[in-house]
Amino acid sequence: MIKVINFQNDYSLKELFDLQRASYLVEAELINFFEIPPLKESLQDLKESGETFIGYFENSELTGAISYTIQEQVVTICRMVVHPNHFRKGIAQKLLTYVEKNHSDLPIFNVSTGKENTPAKNLYLKNGFQVTGDIEVVPGLFISHFEKRKEEMQ
Template structure:
């Protein structure tokens, strides 16, 4: 089941915070860069991120989540996390589709991921996101930016 995460429910937010740490640790290992901002943020910083979150629940347990912001009808995906125990079950795909459907009025969808994060890049490309550019964010560490047109 996919549902919006209510940030007033501290227990759920704590579970989301823990899930994020586990998921981004795997990405850090994939791209060989351990300074990914979500790995460094405190719980208090996380609570104040100002992003909208959709959670994917299996038997009432949080297995994945996607977060985003919208500005000037452009949606930017901020976080896509799946618990490592639930990799390769299609959770990220389902979260991405649900987020796009719930925000079908957006003119564009944008996302960035580690250039070496092949599973994430494949997910976005499979869903018609177009690669735009790579940016070096630290020595030999690159982020790939993708975009998809929305309504028009």
């Protein structure tokens, strides 16, 4: 089941916080960079992120989540996390599809991921996102930026 995560519920916030840590630790290993901002944030930072969080639940267990913001008709996917015990079950695909369908009226979707995060890059490329560039954010760490325009979504 896919639904909005309610941050008024402390249990839901903690569950998301723990899920995010488990998922981003895997990405940190893939890209060999352990200073990923979500790994350094507190529960309060997460709660105050200003992002909309959608969760994927299996038997009431949060197994994946996606977050995004909307500014000036652009959806920016901020986070995509799946618990390592639930990799390769299509959860990220379902979450991405959910956000795209629920905001199909908006013309542009953006997302970024570590250049060495092949699973994430393949997900976005498979879904019609195009690489718009790679940026070195700290010495030796590159982030790949992707964009999908409405005309490409149809």
